[in-house]
Amino acid sequence: MTPEQMEWRRTRDELVGVIRNLGFPEELGSEIAKMLGSPKAMRRMISYLYYVEPKKEDILVDEALAIASEIAAWKEKKAGEERMVKRPVDVLRARIGALSAPVPRIQ
DSSP: OOHHHHHHHHHHHHHHHHHHHTTOOHHHHHHHHHHHOSHHHHHHHHHHHHHHOOSSHHHHHHHHHHHHHHHHHHHHHHHHHHHHHHHHHHHHHHHHHHHHSOOOOOO
């Protein structure tokens, strides 16, 4: 098992434990951990749970969905920024390529 997998497992176990201690089913914790995906997102959820201590399952699920949605939006933003940086480079390369192509002679 890699260190990343071990970290994911430890963080998942902590999240499941906190959710169980709040009185919710362990399976809910496992599903939320899968949905969040990363240890960082799970730690964010753990912090929320310690701070708010939600009493209703729907509040817990809503926060997990909000965290997942924010992460997806951030990833899309970063991908868009990467495309914006990459595009001008591709255009410049195409122009340079066009300039270095032999110029047809008119006869």
